[in-house]
Amino acid sequence: MAVALNRDRLVDAMETQAAIGGTEDDGLHRLALSDADKAARDWFVEQLRALDLPVRIDEFGNIFARRPGTDPDADPVLIGSHLDSQPNGGIYDGQLGVVAALELLRTLDDEGIETSHPIEIVNWTNEEGSRFQPGLQGSGVWCGEFDLQTEYDRTDRDGVRLGDELERIGYRGDAPAEPTEAYEAYFELHIEQGPYLDESGNDVGVVTGVVGLSWGEVTFTGEANHAGSTPMSMRYDASVPAAELLSYVRRLPGQVGDRTVGTVGSIDVEPDSINIIPESATVTWDIRDPADDVVDHAIDRLSAEAEAAARREGVDCEVEETARTESAKFADRCVETVQRVADEFGYESMRLLSGGNHDASHVNEVCDAAMVFAVSEDGKSHTSEEYTSWEDCYRAANTVANAALATASPTTD
Amino acid sequence: MAVALNRDRLVDAMETQAAIGGTEDDGLHRLALSDADKAARDWFVEQLRALDLPVRIDEFGNIFARRPGTDPDADPVLIGSHLDSQPNGGIYDGQLGVVAALELLRTLDDEGIETSHPIEIVNWTNEEGSRFQPGLQGSGVWCGEFDLQTEYDRTDRDGVRLGDELERIGYRGDAPAEPTEAYEAYFELHIEQGPYLDESGNDVGVVTGVVGLSWGEVTFTGEANHAGSTPMSMRYDASVPAAELLSYVRRLPGQVGDRTVGTVGSIDVEPDSINIIPESATVTWDIRDPADDVVDHAIDRLSAEAEAAARREGVDCEVEETARTESAKFADRCVETVQRVADEFGYESMRLLSGGNHDASHVNEVCDAAMVFAVSEDGKSHTSEEYTSWEDCYRAANTVANAALATASPTTD
Structure with missing residues (x-):
């Protein structure tokens, strides 16, 4: 028994949230725990209250609301994503996932549909990780991957403490930041942030898992001198092996795996003056692959190249992995449910792995999970140029909503 | 007729100036037109007034004082250097050149020596170019290479205008910032800032010229995207050709000339985030060679490599030369005078080209010029680790002072 969401209301809600922290070029600047994030949270809570749902805010600011089910023994089905954005990011990203979940609850009310399992909506705190690191923070704390106190103590560039900001915006709640009961499943909609759906002409993506990720940095130390x-x-010259390592990271994926990607997003040299030979140079790495052993192998090769490049120039080198996420495989039953719903709607779909990391990676450790991807034009994301047509938003929202609904009402299926 | 400077007084003056803007690690932080620069200028002017010399401050803050000669038709011999420093630089650099010139005037007074030509001492404004670009600014304006009004309008990182700072510290003088008469010669003492004297065990360097210099930057523009x-x-990825160009600049000197040097001192990528593919990347270059056509050839090859690297990655590239200084060859008669003086003192010397640019490059366009280099331990400079022993300071000071004296009193020679 599939329900069709209200397309106009979905678009209207997307436009309303996009205006909170909206930028002049139609993007979104809504950093975690900023005033704009508070305003978006306030709007979200207001929508939930309008549905007569009790709102639960946990110690880490994650916002939940549960629509009761008919079976007192049935575990809740969780559905949601995040409302925060990157600096000058786009308006779709994870916001679409929260709005789709909200629209599901509204549609169920409209049509007087009861489910056997409760359906619980969630907005996770600080998915982006741009103001406070790390990202996926709210889901990480809730799933027990991160320590609550440690994450409270994170500070932004201005030295502002996360715990204090939560308090300031009024979203440090009383509910424990952990699952206090079993969950039936978790469904999350996010834009793809990659080009595969757009390129292949599909309508929605059925996400089967998330690739493994390694972040790290290599610092070379030589001697500053007059140019x-x-x-x-x-x-x-510390910049020389840094540059060689950067070039190597461009080639490395092609040496280790078909689906490997490798990026140096940041390179810094000191003292950074046109006529001084750099004393130190630091490059970051971001390496991802669906297979964790391929990630391991890539890091081994990267480290060997860093050391070889340092030796060639006669400088020192330190290699440090700063973050590691194992690949996640979503539960077959959840993936199959998403696939079935997409097929029932007649949406062209493809299965794919997520190259980006998502809250679902954490939640997948707590209960069965799966994700839906919306088409992301040219794969652009984290920029105001990010674009998903309203039709593609609607298709993806119908898919995730009905996957949650089908899981919450298995007997009516 | 050589005079021996007063070693103790020279060391004392060096220590006194080094305390003005001195850093905790015995370095010097005396940026052009800062309060520390004002204090050093005030001290310098006080020393000149103590010698009963009229002080002349020109419109660009260059400080002159002339000790009269006996021949009313003889052109003045100019001697000096600069008192400003790099951020956290060393205490010797050009400061030694100003103190040596001051010590010459004091010694001539002590010994009642008259010269046929006047001897004029100079402290040039903003040699370093670290707070306000470009460097060699005071000599550049005075020699007509730079436009006075353009240089007044330069701003520092905080947007402070150079002309306003000159006014604020009270060193925007009335004298025209140009040579209003012919000069007999210019002598300048500076530390080598390179390793040749130290490595070869020489006492002083006889500088025969300054290498040609090209500064520029290459900006690559690609597309930001999710890593x-x-x-x-x-x-x-704009960072890839930037890195390849950086590697190339390390190899390039070995392909074009025996004395060529090439450096990338700065590389910047945007948006500079670990998980975003860089949209733009900028690398600077600093290429030097004694022969201007070798510099030309190096820039041609660098540009070709930049374009090839950009094409390989499919990104755009813009190559811009931001500064160019032709190589300078000092006048044989001045170089020979320096050599003869060094020989007479029994100092071990070697002839060398300056790899760094100096005020003498500009003044060489106005009158005959030459330079003396002091030994710079391990070639370190622009750092608090910069070191020249007092004995080496004294030898170099004696050399430059007596070269000026010999030129100012040719008949007594």
Whole structure:
């Protein structure tokens, strides 16, 4: 028994949330726990209260609301995503996932549909990780991957403490930041942030898992010296092996796996002056692959290259992995439910792995989970150029909503 | 007729100036037109007034004082350097050149020596170019290479205008910032800022010229995208050609000339985030060679490599030369005078080209010029680790002072 969401109301809710922290170029600047994030949370809570749902805010600011089911023994089905954004990001990202979940609850009320399992909506705190690191923070705390106190103590660039900001915006709640009972399943809608759906002409993506990820940095240390009067043979230029490592990361994926990606997003040299030979240089890495052993292998090769490049220039080198996420495989039954719903709606779909990390990776450790991806034009994301047509938003919202509904009412299926 | 400077007084003056803007690690932080620069200028002017010399401050803050000669038709001999420093630089750099010139004037007074030509001492404004670009500014304006009004309008990182700072510290003088008469010669003492003297065990350097210099930057522009979900084959990563160009600049000198040096001192990527493929990347270059056509050839090859690297990655590239200084060859008669003085003192010397640029490059366009280099331990400079022993300071000071004296009193020579 599938329900069709109200397309106009979905678009209207998307536009309303997009205006909270909206930018002049139609993007969204709604950093976690900022005033704009507070305003978006206030709006979200207001919508939930309008549905007569009790709102539960946990110690880490995650916002939940549960629509009761008819079976007192049935575990709740969780559905949601996040309302925060990157600096000058787009308006779809995870916001669409929260709005789709809200629209599901509204539609069930409209049509007087009861489910055997409760359906619980969630907005996770700080998915983006741009103001406070790490990202996926609310789901990480809730799933027990992160320590509550440690995450409270994170500070932003201005030294502002996360716990204090939660308090300031009024979203440090009383509910425990953990699952206090079993959950039946978790469904999350997010835009793809990659080009595969758009390129292949599909309507929605059935996400089967999330690739493994390694983040790290390599720091080379040589000797600063005058660029004019130091002979080439007497230099220990830290920027040289850094550049060679950066070039290597461009080639590395093609040496280790078909689905591997590798990126150096940041390179910094010191003292950073046109006529001084750099004393130190730091490059970051971001390596991902569906297979964790391929990620391991890539990091081994990257480390070997860093050391070889450092030796060639006669400088020191330190290699440090700063974050590691194992790949996640979503539960077959949840993936199959998403697939079936997409087929029933007649949506062209493809199965794919997520290259980006999502709250579902954490929740997948607590209960069965799956994700739906919406088409992301040209794969652009984290920029105001991010774009998903309203039709694609609607298709993806119908898919995730009905996957949750089908799981919450298995007997009516 | 050589005079021996007063070693103790020279060391004392060096220590006194080093305390003005001195840092905890015995370095010097005396940025051009800062309060510390004002204090050093005030001290310098006080020393000149103590010698009963009229002080002349020009419109660009260059400070002159002339000790009269006996021949009313003889052109003045100019001697000096600069008192400003790099951020957290060393205490010797050009400061030694100003103190040596001051010590010459004091010694001539002590010994009642008259010269046929006047001897004029100078402290040039903003040699370093670290707070306000470009460097060698005071000599550049005075020699007509730079436009006075343009240089007044330069701003520092805080947007403070140079002309306003000159006014604020009371060093925007009335004298025209140009040579209003012919000069006989210019002598300048500076530390080597390179390793050749130290390595070869020489006492002083006889500088025969300054290498040609090109500064520039290359900006690559690609497309920002998500590091996780963008396939390697769909990337236009601006950092990749930037890194390849950086590696190339390390090899380039060995391909074009025996004395060529090439440096990338700065590389910046945007948006500079660990999980975003860089949209833009900028690298600077600093290329030097004694022969201007070798510099030209190096820039041609660098530009070709930048364009090839950009093409390989499918990104755009803009190459811009931001500064160019032709190589300078000092006048044989001045170089020979320096050499003869060094020989007479029994100092071990070697002839060398300056890899760094100096005020003498500009003044060389106005009158005959030459430079003396002091030994710079391990070639370190622009750092608090910069070190020249007092004995080496004294030898170099004696050399430059007596070269000026010999030029100012040719008949007594």
